[in-house]
Amino acid sequence: MALLPFVDVPAQGTAQAVVVWLHGLGDSGHGFAPIVPELRLPANAGIRFIFPHAPEIPVTINGGMRMRAWYDIKTMDLTNRADEAGVRQSAIAVTALLDKLISSGVPSERIMLAGFSQGGVIALHLLPRLPYKLAGFMALSTYMACPDKLSAEQLSHNKNTPVFIAHGTQDPVVPMAAGQQAYNTYKAAGFNVSWRDYRMPHSVCAQEVDEISRFIQSRLINKAEV
Numbered sequence: 001m002a003l004l005p006f007v008d009v010p011a012q013g014t015a016q017a018v019v020v021w022l023h024g025l026g027d028s029g030h031g032f033a034p035i036v037p038e039l040r041l042p043a044n045a046g047i048r049f050i051f052p053h054a055p056e057i058p059v060t061i062n063g064g065m066r067m068r069a070w071y072d073i074k075t076m077d078l079t080n081r082a083d084e085a086g087v088r089q090s091a092i093a094v095t096a097l098l099d100k101l102i103s104s105g106v107p108s109e110r111i112m113l114a115g116f117s118q119g120g121v122i123a124l125h126l127l128p129r130l131p132y133k134l135a136g137f138m139a140l141s142t143y144m145a146c147p148d149k150l151s152a153e154q155l156s157h158n159k160n161t162p163v164f165i166a167h168g169t170q171d172p173v174v175p176m177a178a179g180q181q182a183y184n185t186y187k188a189a190g191f192n193v194s195w196r197d198y199r200m201p202h203s204v205c206a207q208e209v210d211e212i213s214r215f216i217q218s219r220l221i222n223k224a225e226v
Contacts, residue, residue, distance in 0.1 A: 004097050007033045009049040016046035017110040017135065017220040018101055022054075022094065022119025024141075026067045029053045032116065035204070039213040047220055052097060054090065054118070070118045078178050082121055082145035091125050102132070112219060114138035117174060117202065121145050124182055127163060127191065128154035136219040137163040138212065141202055143174055144182035150189055163193040164215045166208055168200035 007029035011017075023031045029051030036049050054068040061073045071086025094113075102108050112135045115123035120142025127137050128150060137158070142165075146153075163186065167179035176197060186193045198205050204212075 003100060004052040004054075004093050005029075006053060006097070007051040009033055009036045009051070011046045011048040012041065013044040013046045015048045017112070018048045018050060018106055019112045019114060019216060019220070020050045020052065020094070020097065020101075022052060022070065022113075022115035022122055023068070024117030024119055025059070025069050025073070026062075028068050035209065038209050039216065041213065041217065042221065045217070045221055047216065050097070050101075052094065055093075057086075070122050078143055078175070081143070084146055087121060087125055087145045090122050091129070094122055094126060095130065098130070098134075108132040109135050110220065112136045112138070112216065114140070115142065116140045116204070117142055124186075127158055127161075127186070128189070130157060131155060133157045134161055136161060136215065138215065139163065139165045139179075139182065140204065140208075140212075141167055141171055141174055141179065142182070143178035144185060147181075147185050150185065154189065159190055160192050162215070162219060163191060164196070164212070165193055166196040166198065166211070168202060168205075169197050170200060171202045173202035 021032050023029060033051050054070045056066050057069050058064040058066050059069050059073055070090040072083040073081055101111060113123050120139040123137055124139045124144050165183045167176045169176055183193050183195045198208050
């Protein structure tokens with residue numbers, strides 16, 4: 001399998017950690033790359049950001065139009081919205097990218113995985129399934145695929161890894177209840193999840209960016225538990 005292409009935002013100072021950030025449906029790695037300066041990280045943060053591009057595939061709900069997507073969406077019904085085969089295929093591709101970073105010398109506990117919307121689905125899917133511990137996870141304006149298979153497939157490596165789950169109260173694309181359901185499912189399973197919501201639609205807002213920055217710094221600079 002060819003490695004996912006990505007937008008690479010180099011670290012300020014010597015690279016000591018990596019954030020891998022997955023975009024939403026129809027976007028690309030370029031979509032979230034401009035958020036890096038908005039995080040206002042310390043000048044010596046040493047955090048490299050990688051924004052992978054999802055493959056271009058036909059998306060059923062958009063009339064079969066080809067666009068960047070981590071999986072097909074056949075229906076807007078959240079119970080069946082995430083195409084499980086596509087989710088698993090993208091999870092394998094993202095894992096291959098993480099494996100490459102680790103083999104290049106980045107310790108797994110110096111890597112954070114983030115995702116927005118579809119990208120968040122992949123991040124949440126990998127949370128209980130990765131065979132190594134990461135520094136943290138961020139799941140933004142998203143939902144959970146295959147909740148019924150969590151108990152059978154979960155590993156323990158990231159049981160205590162902090163997970164930042166956030167959602168907009170006015171989200172018309174992914175209802176906040178879907179994000180809350182993901183949070184409640186992982187919390188009940190014993191994962192270290194936290195919940196934040198903001199008065200916003202299917203997007204990010206300034207307050208959320210500030211809290212994302214604090215979360216990243218706590219895990220990759222200060223290493224304090226949150």
